[in-house]
Amino acid sequence: MSALGGRVAVVLLALWFALPLVPLGLWSVADRWPAGAALPTQWGWSGWQQAVAEGGLPALGRSAALGLAVAALATPLGALAGRALAWGRSRWHGVSAALLLLPVALPPFALAMGLDVLLLRLGIPGLVAVVGLLVAYAVPYTTYVLRSAYAVTDPQLEDQARMLGATGTQALRTVTLPVLAPALLAAAALAFLVGWSDYVVTVVIGGGRLVTAPVLVAAGASGLGNEPVVAVLSTLMVVPLVAAVLTAPLVARSLEASRTRR
């Protein structure tokens, strides 16, 4: 009975997430969909052609690069902070944890506006500032995920590796990181999504010069008659998330398999 209930819950949850994507998918292949019509009245690829013409592909490329840059910086920072919070013995744990979570608690727009002025005065290049600020937003997430992973990993595991002849770096590389691999992947995925889907920081700090996919989507959505282009770009933006959800079990299985093979 409980297994059946679980299955029903999964189906309902999948529907909850999938429903908004149905009109998006339909719009992306609709050349005409008048208000009041249940389905598009004219099908076609004009939305895709328009999206490419408006620089949709480079924008997606920029978003991906931003996501990767944020993941590449926020994951190791989160690992360091998570390790210190879970394994350290500092009296200031509470304060450190609160400070790390602060960027999430502050309204992004206010923070971005305030920092924009500061960064302009300091002469920090816009792209560096965008990446830096997004990393600050992503670090609380990566820290949270990796703190939990470190908390369930015995620090003596590294001592054990050292006692078997591994240097500190070898112990980290050959024991701690492989043990934490699933959590590191999850943290990196979260950090990637912070960069991939950001709008506010990119627009305010980037000053409109950095055109990413969300910037293009927002510009299209604010005008009239751009629904097909917006739908195409939005659909493409959902791809990494859907891909992550679909491949997560496969990645977990292959990690498990490589553990038993090595």
Place this chain on the structure above:
Amino acid sequence: MTSALRLSGLSYRHPDSAQPVLTDVGLDLAEGRMTAVVGPSGSGKSTLLRLVAGLTRPDTGDVRVGDRSVLGLPPERRGMTMMFQKPHLFPHLDVLDNVAFAGRVAGRPRREAREAARRYLTLVHLGELASRRTRALSGGQEQRVALARALAAEPEVLLLDEPFSALDTELRSAMHRLLIEVRAALEPTLLMVTHDMAEAALADEVAVLVEGRLAQVGPVEELYSAPASVAVARVVGGFSEIGGVLTPAGHVSALGTLPCGAATVTPAATLLLRQETVGITHGTDPSATAVGTVVGTTRVGARQVVEVSVSHPRLPTAVVRAEVPLGTATRIGECVGLVVAPDAWCVPAAPAAGLAETADG
């Protein structure tokens, strides 16, 4: 025989504590020998191993392996390995690669490291589990793999931090038999920390750590027959402590005057009686050393420990524990005679101990 490991003047105080954890600990381990360190909880046993291993830095003192000081070396370059209380198998590696770990990090080719690992797995009777995932092992198998992995590192000294204490009695005995086999086959130099005297008896020599200081080092027989102090007797367990005075004729207490060997010349002395050397007889038996009243009985496996209180008009009451076969008819309040073996042992009276206390087993 050459010295494989020499500790001298090791002291350590935890940064958050006013009291030192270890004070001036010195110990010498001959090559191929096994030394056990015993002591009550909090006596600094595990800290001592961490200092030796290089996982914690001592405030003073030296650690020498062979003829070189390893104090300035990191743990991985000290020529030692350690087995912890938990097996700490690496979950991302299978059994064989866990055992081959030391070879791999030392830079040996995978095939060579695995071949060596297979030999050590066979030594611990787990050759057939080489490709098993570590999660699929039982607790006993995990510790066997951990032992094989430690041995495969081919250390000059193997440190054991209560590695069998989490196992049940049967598995622990099996691990003890395995350790004896391994010692016969490889003759490793072993330093083991334990709180279990039965486990310590596997060692050639036992060091007793009390409040961070070494109170006695010697063969286990010596600890049972001639403990250096009341504190050592309490760690060993199974002694009755009888307060009294040492005179040329022997130890005078509520039990009478008993001839005894002594680790003291001070007048105030505690007579230590091993519970298995005290017999019980009828209260009217003329051969009884003293007569007293049964105040308690406790079953310990196939034996029972009977507590007998012996009063004296002028001297403090003595409580003596006698270990007798299960089924020996005694009841609380019964008057019984005590037969004490003639080889009793006296130590200086413990400052904090009363004159008539029993040691806790």
